[in-house]
Each structure stands twice: as C-alpha cells, then as structure tokens.
Amino acid sequence: xxLTETATLAADNITLAHRKFTVAKNLSVxxxxxxxxxxxGPNGCGKSTLLNGLARIHAPDTGTVLLDxxxxxxxxxxxxxxxxxxxxxxxTAPEGLxxxxxxxxxxxxxxxxxxxxxxxxxxxxxxxVTAADVIELQDRAxxxxxxxxxxxxxxxxxxxxxxxxxxxxxxxxxLDLGHQIEVFELIRQLAAQGKTVAMVVxxxxxxxxxxxxxxxxxxxxxxxxxxxxxxxxxxxxxxxYGVHCDLLEDPATGxxxxxxxxxxxxxxxxxQ
Amino acid sequence: MLxxxxxxxxxxxNGFLLLALVAASLSSMxxxxxxxxxxxxxxxxxxxxxxxTDFVVKELRGSRILAGLLSGAALAVxxxxxxxxxxxxxxxxxxxxxxxxxxxxxxxxxxGIGLSLAPSAMALAGAAxxxxxxxxxxxxxxxxxxxxIVAGIGIGAIAGAATQxxxxxxxxxxxxxxxxxxxxxxxxxxxxxxxxxxxxxVLAAILLAIINRGLNTLQFSDAVAIALGTRLRAIRIxxxxxxxxxxxLAVSVCGPVGLVALLAPELARTLCRPGxxxxxxxxxxxxxxxxLADLLGRTLFSPLEIxxxxxxxxxxxxxxxxxxxxPSNRSLT
Numbered sequence: 001x002x003l004t005e006t007a008t009l010a011a012d013n014i015t016l017a018h019r020k021f022t023v024a025k026n027l028s029v030x031x032x033x034x035x036x037x038x039x040x041g042p043n044g045c046g047k048s049t050l051l052n053g054l055a056r057i058h059a060p061d062t063g064t065v066l067l068d069x070x071x072x073x074x075x076x077x078x079x080x081x082x083x084x085x086x087x088x089x090x091x092t093a094p095e096g097l098x099x100x101x102x103x104x105x106x107x108x109x110x111x112x113x114x115x116x117x118x119x120x121x122x123x124x125x126x127x128x129v130t131a132a133d134v135i136e137l138q139d140r141a142x143x144x145x146x147x148x149x150x151x152x153x154x155x156x157x158x159x160x161x162x163x164x165x166x167x168x169x170x171x172x173x174x175l176d177l178g179h180q181i182e183v184f185e186l187i188r189q190l191a192a193q194g195k196t197v198a199m200v201v202x203x204x205x206x207x208x209x210x211x212x213x214x215x216x217x218x219x220x221x222x223x224x225x226x227x228x229x230x231x232x233x234x235x236x237x238x239x240x241y242g243v244h245c246d247l248l249e250d251p252a253t254g255x256x257x258x259x260x261x262x263x264x265x266x267x268x269x270x271x272q
Numbered sequence: 273m274l275x276x277x278x279x280x281x282x283x284x285x286n287g288f289l290l291l292a293l294v295a296a297s298l299s300s301m302x303x304x305x306x307x308x309x310x311x312x313x314x315x316x317x318x319x320x321x322x323x324x325t326d327f328v329v330k331e332l333r334g335s336r337i338l339a340g341l342l343s344g345a346a347l348a349v350x351x352x353x354x355x356x357x358x359x360x361x362x363x364x365x366x367x368x369x370x371x372x373x374x375x376x377x378x379x380x381x382x383x384g385i386g387l388s389l390a391p392s393a394m395a396l397a398g399a400a401x402x403x404x405x406x407x408x409x410x411x412x413x414x415x416x417x418x419x420x421i422v423a424g425i426g427i428g429a430i431a432g433a434a435t436q437x438x439x440x441x442x443x444x445x446x447x448x449x450x451x452x453x454x455x456x457x458x459x460x461x462x463x464x465x466x467x468x469x470x471x472x473x474v475l476a477a478i479l480l481a482i483i484n485r486g487l488n489t490l491q492f493s494d495a496v497a498i499a500l501g502t503r504l505r506a507i508r509i510x511x512x513x514x515x516x517x518x519x520x521l522a523v524s525v526c527g528p529v530g531l532v533a534l535l536a537p538e539l540a541r542t543l544c545r546p547g548x549x550x551x552x553x554x555x556x557x558x559x560x561x562x563x564l565a566d567l568l569g570r571t572l573f574s575p576l577e578i579x580x581x582x583x584x585x586x587x588x589x590x591x592x593x594x595x596x597x598x599p600s601n602r603s604l605t
Contacts, residue, residue, distance in 0.1 A: 057495045081501030088495035096546035105492075105547075108485055109501040161500075 006033055007068050007083045007164040009054055009196070014063030016046070016053045023049045024220040026063070031165070031213075036191045037198040038211035038228075042241055046220040047200045048089065048169055054198065055086040055167045067165075081109035084165040085158035089173070093142050099153045100138040103128055106160030124162050132156035132186060148179030155186060166190060168199040172206065184210045204241075208232055208256045216240060232256045282553065285543035289556035296560050297341065300567040301333045305574055339461045339525050340562040340580065342469050344532050346522035348558020349476065349551055351533025352540065353515040356490050356549050357508055361538070363421055365399070365519040366530015369428020373402030374523035375453055376431040376438070382450040383442040391453075392465045392524040399520035402427050403512065456529035456581020458566055469521040476514045480551055483507050487549045529565075529581045531588030532558050538591070 010030040016023050024046035031037050031054075039047040052058040054065055056072045065072040072080055085106070093102060106128065107121045129135050132152045142150055151171060158166055171187065172180040188210060191197050201207040207214060208228040216224040216231065218240055224231045237245050237258060245261040301313045306328055308316075315321040316329040351364040365371055377398030378391040402424070409423035435454055439447045452459045480487070486507045489497040498504055519533075540553035562580065565587070569578040 052495070055495070055499060057498050077498070077503045078501040081499060084499075086495060086499035088493060088499070090493040091496060092493055094491040094546050098547075101545075101547040105489065105500060108489065111485065 005083075005164050006194070007196070008033060008066075009084065009165050009198075010066045011050070011054055011060075012064050012066055014053055014060035014065060016049050016058055017061050018049075022061075022220065024053070024217075027053075027220075027222060028063075029054075029215055029222060029225070031196050031198050033196050034191065034194055035196065035212040036187060036210060037196075037213040037215060038201045038207035039198065039215045039217060040201055040204055040207045040240070041217035045217045045240075047215075047217050050215075050217065051167055051169050051198065051200050052088075055084065055088075056080060057086070057088070078109050081161065081163075083163050084167065085161040085163040087154055087158050087166075087168040087171055089169040091154050095143060096141050098139055098141055099134050099145070099156070100125075100129075102142060102153055103134070103138075103156045103160050106157040109161060124160050128156045128160035131159050131189070146179075147175050148182060151175060151179070151183055152186070155183070159190065164194070164196060166195050166197045168197070170200050170202055173202060180206065204232075204237065205258055208258070209250070209253065228256055229254065232258075237261075279545050279548070281543075281545040282548065282550070285540070285550075285553050286556060288543070289540075289553055289560060293341070293556055293560045293563065296563040296567065297337050300337050300563050300570075301329050303567060303571050304328075304333065335463070335466075336458050336461070336566070337563055339466045339469075340458050340566045341559040342466060342473060343458075343522040343526040343529070344536070344558040344560070344562025345555040346469060346473055346476075346518040346558075347526075347529060347532045348536035348540075348554040348561070349473075349480070350515040350518035350522070351558075352537035352549065352551055352554040353480075353487075353511050353518075354533075355537055356487060357511050357515070358420060359490070360418075360421065361534075363424075364530065364533040364537075365515060366528065366533050367428070368402070368406055368421060368424030369426070369431055370399045370402045370424070370516065370519050371523055371528035371530040372428040372431035372435070374398040374520050375528045376435045377401070378524055378527075379435050379438055379450045379453050382453065383438055383446040390464065390524075391462070392468045392521060395524035396517065396520035398431070399516045399523065402431065403516050452579065453527045455579040456527035456584070457579035458526055459577070459579070461525050465521070465524045469525050472517055472521040476518055479510060479514060483510060484549075484551070487511065487551075488547070491547070491549065526562070527579075527581055529562065529584050531584045531592070532561050535584070535588050535591055536561055 011027050014027050015025050027050060029050065039050060041047045049058060053060055056065060059073055067075060067080060067083060103125055107124060110121060129138060132155045134149070134153050134156050137145065137149055137153065142153060145153065168187070172183050175183065184206060187197055187199065211228055214226065214228045214231055215222055216236060223239065224236055232247065234245055234247060237243060243261050243263055245258045248257040248259055250257045298310060298313055302308050302310050308325055308328055312321055312325050313329055316326050321329070354363050354365055354368070355361055374395040375398070377394040381391050381394040405427050406420055406424040410420035439450060439454065486502040489500045489502045490507065494504060536558035537550065537554040539557045540550035544550040544553050561584065565583040566580045569580050569583045572578060
C-alpha cells in the first residue's frame with residue numbers, strides 16, 4: 001500500500017490527570033513522520049497515559065494535542081479516525097465475533113450511516129488481512145485464537161482503517177517471544193510503507209531493537225528523547241529503572257544491547 | 273437497521289421473528305371467549321366480515337394486540353439499548369427501577385395525587401427521574417459497573433413501596449382503577465397513550481438508524497470506540513434518553529412488564545450474528561413475547577384473565593436465573 005496521505009501528531013505542553021492526580025505535566029512530544037517511536041519508562045511513569053492523550057482517549061487538562069497542527073479535540077471524531085488508528089491495551093470483543101467482523105469495523109470511519117460497504121472498503125480489508133497475515137483466520141471467532149493471532153487480528157483492524165498514524169499500547173504484552181517478534185516485524189513493515197508509528201513498550205531491549213526514535217519517561221516527565229543508539233546509556237537505564245547494566249552493540253543490527261543487568265553497582269567488579 | 277438486513281443470519285432471524293409476530297397476532301385475534309375462525313380474522317382485516325366479527329377482531333382484540341405489540345417492542349428496544357450502554361446484560365430498565373418509578377408516577381396521577389397530568393407524561397417523568405437519580409448515585413462511572421445497577425435496584429424498591437402506600441391510602445375505587453398499573457396489564461390502556469407510544473417508537477427508530485454504527489462500537493472498550501470515530505458522549509446521552517423515553521411511554525400503556533426488556537434482547541442476541549447490536553430483532557421479539565403472553569393470559573383460565581405482567585414474570589424469572597447461572601456469559605457481563 002502506498003500512503004498518499006501523511007499526518008503529523010504532536011503534544012504541545014500537555015498536562016494529563018486521572019481525577020485530581022496529575023500523571024504527566026507539561027509534556028511536549030512530536031512524532032517523527034514515517035518512523036517508529038517507542039515510549040519507554042518504568043511502571044506508572046505515565047507512558048500509556050501519554051499515548052492515550054495523543055490518541056484523544058484521555059483529554060488533557062491543559063495544553064493541546066495537535067493533529068496536522070489542529071486541536072485533536074476540536075476536529076470531528078470521524079475525521080480524526082481516518083488519520084489516526086489506535087490499538088489499546090484493553091481489547092475485549094463481543095463473544096463470537098470473527099476476525100473478518102473485527103477487521104470490517106476498521107472501515108467504520110470511512111462509512112456513513114447510508115454509505116454501505118464499497119469497493120474501496122473491500123480493497124482496504126483485503127490489504128489489511130494480507131498485511132497482518134490473518135487471511136486463513138478470517139472466519140474464526142476471536143475467542144478461539146491464540147494471543148498472538150488475536151493481536152494480529154486487532155492490528156489488521158487498525159491497518160484497515162488506512163490511517164497515516166498508528167498508535168499501539170503495549171502491543172506485545174502477554175505474548176511469547178515468537179509472537180512478540182512477529183508483531184514487532186509487522187510494525188516495522190507498516191513503518192516501511194510510510195506509516196508513522198508510536199508504541200508504548202515495556203521491554204527496553206525490544207524498544208532498542210525495533211524503534212527509530214525513543215521517548216524515555218519517568219515520573220510523568222520526558223527525561224530523554226532521540227534514536228536509541230544515541231540516547232540509551234547505562235546512566236539512562238539506571239535513572240529509569242534503578243538497575244545497573246553494560247551496553248554492547250548488536251553485531252547484526254547495530255542497536256544497543258543491555259547486558260549484565262544487576263541491582264548493585266559493585267557486583268560486576270567483584271565477579272572479575 | 274437497514275444495515276442489519278445486509279447480513280444473512282441477522283436477516284433470517286428478523287424474518288423469522290416477523291413471521292412469529294404475525295402468527296402470534298393472528299392467533300390472538302382468533303382465540304378468546306368468542307373464537308373467530310382464522311379465515312374470518314383475515315376477512316375482517318381485509319374489511320369483508322360481518323359487523324359482529326369486525327367488532328371482536330378489531331375493536332376488542334385488535335386494539336389490545338396493537339397496544340401489546342407496540343409496548344413490547346418499546347420495552348425490548350429500551351432494554352437492548354440500556355444493556356449495550358451499561359455493557360451488562362442485567363442492566364435493563366426493569367431491573368434498574370425505571371419501570372417501577374414510571375408506574376409510581378402514573379399511579380399517582382390515576383389516584384389523583386400530585387399533578388393532573390396524563391399517565392404518559394407522568395410515567396415518562398417517573399422514568400426520567402429514576403434514571404437521573406441512579407446516575408447521580410452511581411457517581412463518575414455513569415452507566416458502567418455495578419453501582420448504577422445497585423442504585424437502580426434501590427430506587428426501584430422505593431418506587432414500588434411508594435406505589436403500595438398510595439394504593440392503601442386512597443379510596444377503594446381509585447385503588448381499583450390504578451391496580452392494573454401495578455401488575456402490568458393491557459386492560460388499563462388508553463387510546464391516547466398508545467398513539468403517543470407509536471410516535472415515540474417512530475422517532476426512536478429514525479434516531480437509532482442514524483446512530484446504529486456508533487452503537488455497534490460500544491461493544492468494545494471505550495478506547496476502541498473512540499478510535500473508530502464514535503462520538504461516545506453524544507451516543508450515550510442519546511441512547512440513554514431513548515431508552516428512558518421508550519420505557520416511560522410503554523409503561524404508560526401496559527404497566528411494568530419489565531422482564532420483556534430482559535428476555536427479548538437475549539433471544540435476539542442468540543439468533544442474530546454477533547458484532548451488531550440487535551435492535552430490530554429485539555423489538556420484534558419483544559412484540560411477539562408481549563402478544564403471546566397476553567394471549568396466554570386471556571385464554572389459559574378463561575373467562576378469568578391473568579395480567580400480562582404476571583405471565584411474563586412466570587416465564588421470565590426462570591430464564592433470568594438461567595442467564596445468571598449459565599457458565600459462559602462473557603460478552604456483556
């Protein structure tokens with residue numbers, strides 16, 4: 001698929017709160033177009049909240065989220081849904097819903113209440129099930145699939161939305177290694193086709209491996225931002241997670257590899 | 273709702289339910305203390321029968337069946353809507369106490385307490401009051417979660433008690449006039465309320481056809497619905513408003529026959545394809561239930577008549593228990 005359309009997404013000085021508790025204060029983040037951005041940080045640092053803020057699920061208390069330079073909460077909801085797709089963490093579906101049913105929902109932003117399923121919808125559907133490799137699973141009910149298959153089905157729905165922007169909240173949590181790599185490689189493919197991707201990733205190693213751009217958060221603040229190869233350092237890892245480690249360069253990809261992770265600084269020296 | 277018809281299984285389900293409704297209605301016109309042969313029923317509907325048959329079929333039974341059909345459909349659609357908004361199969365207007373509150377207000381108008389408004393308006397006011405109160409007590413979660421349901425059950429109990437107090441305090445004649453309201457019966461209907469109900473149904477059908485797609489996305493999490501471009505708040509307010517409107521107007525015709533709102537959407541969901549909110553099928557199933565329950569009530573112990581609300585309670589309660597005890601009910605609970 002060639003994306004003729006591009007879109008920019010940025011948070012401009014936003015503050016996000018759950019009830020009265022401020023989770024993230026004065027954040028400004030811009031997603032580099034056509035790249036995969038990983039948002040990383042310890043539990044409770046506000047990374048999912050930031051993603052939900054960017055995806056207009058969570059309205060900021062102050063500041064604005066800008067989609068193509070316009071306030072995302074002012075733009076018509078459907079118009080936003082044609083530019084921005086989201087794969088949230090909580091993806092429960094009605095009992096018995098098939099993969100094809102789910103993927104069809106991805107076309108909803110392109111349909112009106114009188115506008116029926118068109119040829120363009122069918123093309124997008126076909127492309128999405130091919131891209132996410134769920135063609136054979138189309139008629140299966142979601143609740144009969146394995147975790148990895150189900151996640152691919154949800155990604156197919158987001159792909160069918162044909163948006164230039166794709167946001168994913170921990171797309172590989174609860175998946176085993178094989179399925180994790182499957183999903184990450186699919187995400188890389190989508191970026192290669194021109195999508196701008198942002199994802200919350202729990203695992204720093206995967207973020208280093210699969211992201212072009214990294215946003216490191218702690219206690220509701222962005223403490224560092226840039227390509228993983230440039231910003232990931234033993235100091236950053238210690239600041240984020242309170243653990244010490246050494247860094248190597250992955251001989252195959254050149255991305256940073258975390259090794260010898262430990263809680264105490266002295267361990268390393270003592271072992272020598 | 274047109275969209276639902278593009279789906280084969282859902283289309284078949286709707287066709288089946290429509291046939292069942294027609295069959296139930298025709299049987300109900302034919303059976304009773306005076307039996308009318310099915311052919312004569314058709315004759316009368318086509319305007320080719322003697323005045324006596326015409327009177328029985330159209331005046332006595334036809335208008336009653338129409339009232340049952342419309343109120344059954346309204347209650348069922350209201351139930352299906354409320355279940356979808358609350359994402360819980362137990363969250364029907366009957367259980368949340370909206371029926372009871374609407375009844376209490378209507379009884380108040382019948383026995384002459386309070387404002388001298390028509391029962392329709394009073395029932396609607398009661399329904400709206402109960403819903404707002406349940407909302408207020410549920411706090412920030414809105415229709416989500418159990419607080420809304422528990423608050424509603426409490427409000428329903430209070431409204432039920434209030435109805436009893438009113439009935440025990442007024443003169444016996446007034447109490448008798450109000451009695452059918454409390455059990456759910458098609459005996460107390462007024463032509464006026466039926467007309468208002470049908471206007472309400474037409475209005476609801478148009479609005480629901482417009483927000484149909486958005487409603488379907490409410491079966492997912494809020495985040496997914498928003499991501500698909502659904503205007504969540506607008507759809508919730510409109511959906512809840514329509515549910516209250518339909519319940520209030522239906523109660524003003526037939527009283528609190530709340531279990532229809534629980535049973536009909538459940539049947540519709542079993543028959544239709546998953547993934548779409550089965551509003552049309554629910555309405556058809558609700559109408560059929562009501563017509564059948566009324567037919568049973570009229571004929572089982574004829575000439576004694578059992579109110580329709582009692583029949584639906586007898587049939588419905590075991591079904592409710594079954595839903596609660598059934599091992600797999602993941603979809604909406």
